Amino acid sequence: MSISRRDLIKSAGALTFLSGFAGLSNLAFADINGTDKRFVLVILRGAMDGLAAVAPYGDPSYEAARGEGLAYAPNEVINLDGFFGLSSSLDSLLPIYTAKQLAVFHAVSLPYRSRSHFDSQNVLENGTAFPSGVSGWLNNALSLLGASRTDAMALNQQIPLVLQGKLGVASWAPKGTSFDLNSLYISSISKLYKQDSLLGDSFAAGIAAQQMAEASLPKDDMMASKGAKDADALVGAAKAAAAFLVQKTGPKVAVLEAGGWDTHVNQGKAVGNLATRLKYLGDSLGILRDDLTKGGVWDKTVVVVVTEFGRTVHENGTKGTDHGTGGVSFVMGGAVKGGKVFGSWEGLATEKLFKGRDLMPTTDMRSIFKTVLVKHFGASSAAVDASVFPVPSKNPNLEPTADPVSANVMNPVSMIDGLFA
Amino acid sequence: MDLAAYIATTRFGLGASVSDKIGDPKSWLLAQVQQSESNLSDFAGLTSAQANLKMIMEAKQEAKQSGVKGHGTPLDKIKKTYRDYFVTEMNAKFQHAILTKTPFYEHLVDFWSNHFSVDLKKDRLRGIVGAYEREAIRPNITGKFVDLLMAVEKHPTMLFYLDNVQSIGPNSKLGEKMSRGLNENLAREIMELHTLGVNGGYTQTDVTTFANVITGWTVAGARPDHSALVGAFIFDARMHESGAKTIMGKTYPDNGIGQGEAVLRDLAVHPATAKFIAFKLARHFIADVPPQTAVDILALAFTNSGGDLKAVYSALLNLNDSWALAEPKIKSGYHLIISAARLVGKDVFPLQWYLQSLNFFGGGPFSAASPAGLSDVTTDMIGPEALLRRVEWARSAGASKNLMGKNAKDLAELSIGAIMSQVTRDTISTAPRSDLAFSLLFGSPEFQRR
Numbered sequence: 001m002s003i004s005r006r007d008l009i010k011s012a013g014a015l016t017f018l019s020g021f022a023g024l025s026n027l028a029f030a031d032i033n034g035t036d037k038r039f040v041l042v043i044l045r046g047a048m049d050g051l052a053a054v055a056p057y058g059d060p061s062y063e064a065a066r067g068e069g070l071a072y073a074p075n076e077v078i079n080l081d082g083f084f085g086l087s088s089s090l091d092s093l094l095p096i097y098t099a100k101q102l103a104v105f106h107a108v109s110l111p112y113r114s115r116s117h118f119d120s121q122n123v124l125e126n127g128t129a130f131p132s133g134v135s136g137w138l139n140n141a142l143s144l145l146g147a148s149r150t151d152a153m154a155l156n157q158q159i160p161l162v163l164q165g166k167l168g169v170a171s172w173a174p175k176g177t178s179f180d181l182n183s184l185y186i187s188s189i190s191k192l193y194k195q196d197s198l199l200g201d202s203f204a205a206g207i208a209a210q211q212m213a214e215a216s217l218p219k220d221d222m223m224a225s226k227g228a229k230d231a232d233a234l235v236g237a238a239k240a241a242a243a244f245l246v247q248k249t250g251p252k253v254a255v256l257e258a259g260g261w262d263t264h265v266n267q268g269k270a271v272g273n274l275a276t277r278l279k280y281l282g283d284s285l286g287i288l289r290d291d292l293t294k295g296g297v298w299d300k301t302v303v304v305v306v307t308e309f310g311r312t313v314h315e316n317g318t319k320g321t322d323h324g325t326g327g328v329s330f331v332m333g334g335a336v337k338g339g340k341v342f343g344s345w346e347g348l349a350t351e352k353l354f355k356g357r358d359l360m361p362t363t364d365m366r367s368i369f370k371t372v373l374v375k376h377f378g379a380s381s382a383a384v385d386a387s388v389f390p391v392p393s394k395n396p397n398l399e400p401t402a403d404p405v406s407a408n409v410m411n412p413v414s415m416i417d418g419l420f421a
Numbered sequence: 422m423d424l425a426a427y428i429a430t431t432r433f434g435l436g437a438s439v440s441d442k443i444g445d446p447k448s449w450l451l452a453q454v455q456q457s458e459s460n461l462s463d464f465a466g467l468t469s470a471q472a473n474l475k476m477i478m479e480a481k482q483e484a485k486q487s488g489v490k491g492h493g494t495p496l497d498k499i500k501k502t503y504r505d506y507f508v509t510e511m512n513a514k515f516q517h518a519i520l521t522k523t524p525f526y527e528h529l530v531d532f533w534s535n536h537f538s539v540d541l542k543k544d545r546l547r548g549i550v551g552a553y554e555r556e557a558i559r560p561n562i563t564g565k566f567v568d569l570l571m572a573v574e575k576h577p578t579m580l581f582y583l584d585n586v587q588s589i590g591p592n593s594k595l596g597e598k599m600s601r602g603l604n605e606n607l608a609r610e611i612m613e614l615h616t617l618g619v620n621g622g623y624t625q626t627d628v629t630t631f632a633n634v635i636t637g638w639t640v641a642g643a644r645p646d647h648s649a650l651v652g653a654f655i656f657d658a659r660m661h662e663s664g665a666k667t668i669m670g671k672t673y674p675d676n677g678i679g680q681g682e683a684v685l686r687d688l689a690v691h692p693a694t695a696k697f698i699a700f701k702l703a704r705h706f707i708a709d710v711p712p713q714t715a716v717d718i719l720a721l722a723f724t725n726s727g728g729d730l731k732a733v734y735s736a737l738l739n740l741n742d743s744w745a746l747a748e749p750k751i752k753s754g755y756h757l758i759i760s761a762a763r764l765v766g767k768d769v770f771p772l773q774w775y776l777q778s779l780n781f782f783g784g785g786p787f788s789a790a791s792p793a794g795l796s797d798v799t800t801d802m803i804g805p806e807a808l809l810r811r812v813e814w815a816r817s818a819g820a821s822k823n824l825m826g827k828n829a830k831d832l833a834e835l836s837i838g839a840i841m842s843q844v845t846r847d848t849i850s851t852a853p854r855s856d857l858a859f860s861l862l863f864g865s866p867e868f869q870r871r
Contacts (some may be wrong), residue, residue: 047480117791118613156804158803159800159804159805171808175809178816179809189865192861195842199803199866203809206805210809259791316597317587317604318584320602322605322606412734
């Protein structure tokens with residue numbers, strides 16, 4: 001692909017500099033599987049309480065099960081469909097739901113039952129039923145779809161597991177204005193990294209991302225960030241992600257992450273620890289929708305929001321919740337057929353709970369991912385089964401359970417009907 | 422510097438220093454871990470966790486009683502004091518790491534502090550994490566693992582961090598009175614992260630049972646009726662869920678604090694713990710995917726010695742794998758800045774610069790955001806943005822005026838000579854300015870490695 005098409009790169013100096021790196025010559029025509037589509041994955045680390053984000057207020061056992069400490073009053077919930085309601089802190093999501101561009105999935109889980117953050121996040125990101133993954137399903141999928149190295153970006157310093165693997169990807173976060181791409185120092189040190197097989201590719205990807213950032217983001221957004229740890233950092237990350245995604249030659253896939261969801265203590269209800277974070281989450285998703293719409297790509301975009309598991313139905317001893325199973329996922333975008341709550345609902349009566357404590361999961365999170373890959377990006381279902389969400393060939397050593405999701409571990413991951421046109 | 426000396430100073434230590442007197446590299450390392458450190462003068466004048474906790478707990482009590490909140494109250498003042506005090510503690514830690522003649526010992530303090538990770542998720546922790554590392558970790562890393570484990574799990578910092586101070590047995594005296602109950606956080610993480618590892622063979626029931634066993638393990642509060650030392654570890658029987666408990670098939674009679682101690686003693690020497698600790702040490706010092714034979718040897722050393730960490734370190738240093746440099750490992754941000762300072766001397770960078778640098782890397786000490794600690798796996802450490810931050814840090818480090826008169830070429834040979842590429846060597850030695858040469862050295866791909 002010829003250099004002259006990279007019309008967004010400002011200076012000749014940068015052009016010359018970029019051309020020194022192998023593999024970046026297709027920067028101009030970054031696309032995935034011949035489409036112009038976008039995908040944003042938001043990983044909420046720490047197990048967000050799905051029953052608090054989307055409350056099944058219409059469930060007859062809701063108030064008794066959640067108890068006074070967690071059950072919302074009617075005015076603390078935004079009705080969605082007469083049974084489920086959004087936490088009032090997620091008010092930014094209502095217009096998106098009303099416009100039928102937000103699909104809510106309830107009672108979602110991974111096929112793995114350890115309730116360990118560490119392990120479950122590994123499963124969420126590696127695409128198998130086991131936590132021993134060293135590469136991410138999204139990286140595998142992007143390779144399958146013929147993506148190039150500049151197609152995916154993590155809005156963070158490090159690459160999360162979901163984007164680790166054979167395909168090189170970028171990461172970026174604002175690092176301050178003293179960083180000078182055009183300095184003698186950078187051109188000298190680039191020589192050192194160019195010949196380093198361990199670090200060379202990562203360095204090159206960092207430089208390319210910085211060039212794009214300098215071309216796409218307003219100066220104010222370049223002040224050094226402290227590190228996207230908690231939900232408040234999602235807002236800045238969403239703005240930056242949108243700015244990159246609307247560029248013709250920019251990444252098509254972005255991954256955002258936020259922690260702080262592990263509300264064992266003082267979770268709160270309409271106000272409190274969780275509510276504050278939900279507000280940032282909702283606002284960030286609203287920013288994605290607004291900015292991607294302005295940039296003319298919202299109709300080609302899917303955003304998926306996931307967390308490693310839900311939390312206990314009942315309150316624990318410290319005004320919070322402990323690790324659970326069934327949780328909530330969001331799928332939104334101009335391309336999505338939203339405006340409803342997906343998934344089958346076992347209910348909150350004690351005899352219907354998983355192990356008497358957790359929401360019974362009925363949708364495998366991987367189904368959501370697979371449906372996006374097949375319906376949005378046009379991947380072949382068989383190829384996705386083979387290389388992105390492979391299933392074990394012999395009996396897995398999972399904790400014995402009767403729940404529908406892990407009972408299905410030996411079968412190919414199913415697709416979800418009605419999520420896309 | 423030859424390869425063995427490089428490995429000793431940089432893979433096992435915290436970076437070469439001009440004042441190192443190494444001799445035989447293996448013996449040099451072994452000698453550093455035969456006993457706890459004796460020279461702790463860098464930490465003179467620092468406050469114990471108990472004393473700092475007493476201050477904040479009494480201030481919280483005062484705030485509760487007076488109902489006055491916000492600016493200028495004793496509690497607000499203490500929170501501000503804690504922020505400054507945290508910096509004081511970290512600066513002492515940095516200074517000690519830069520000057521220490523036992524850098525392998527120091528590296529192990531960092532390893533264990535990360536294994537028993539605590540992060541600053543609450544204000545109160547800011548005032549006591551430094552003390553936690555000094556009191557629970559630092560003196561105990563060359564003894565038996567059980568003693569290290571016991572010191573950590575009884576330390577007020579860990580009890581606050583993982584919420585055990587709020588965990589009350591449902592049928593205990595206080596449980597029946599109050600509307601609060603059990604919190605499983607500490608029990609789970611002791612099993613999953615500190616001892617057995619997630620595949621260690623325990624079940625959810627074991628976690629809940631263990632949580633009940635350690636109800637009562639708390640910190641003495643600022644209550645008028647409390648005769649105990651405020652801010653210190655205390656076993657509060659009124660919070661304890663009584664009765665014998667069975668964990669992983671063994672029944673532990675209820676003898677108050679003895680019940681929890683007995684469980685910890687068993688966890689400390691469990692075969693799964695031996696394997697998990699062996700794996701973590703091998704992953705940290707040998708390779709991201711360590712050879713199974715290496716892990717097995719370390720696990721055996723652990724088990725045969727009853728968990729004597731000296732025996733495990735000795736086994737580690739006697740492995741051929743430890744001296745082969747077969748796989749790369751990357752310095753953590755902390756290791757990177759300390760190695761730069763050890764190389765050029767303590768007086769080059771101002772103390773406040775270390776914490777600023779770590780914050781620029783995405784978080785200072787005690788900022789892991791998960792009780793699992795910071796990852797030491799290469800692919801988690803070399804994201805494009807993370808690398809560019811190291812490169813930017815190196816630019817500003819190289820620009821220090823205090824480097825004038827020092828020879829970047831010679832210091833490059835001392836630190837990374839054993840693994841330096843010709844391109845790196847040439848670029849550094851032909852750099853048109855000395856500051857550029859130093860920036861190139863600190864930012865080089867070789868200097869990122871250990």
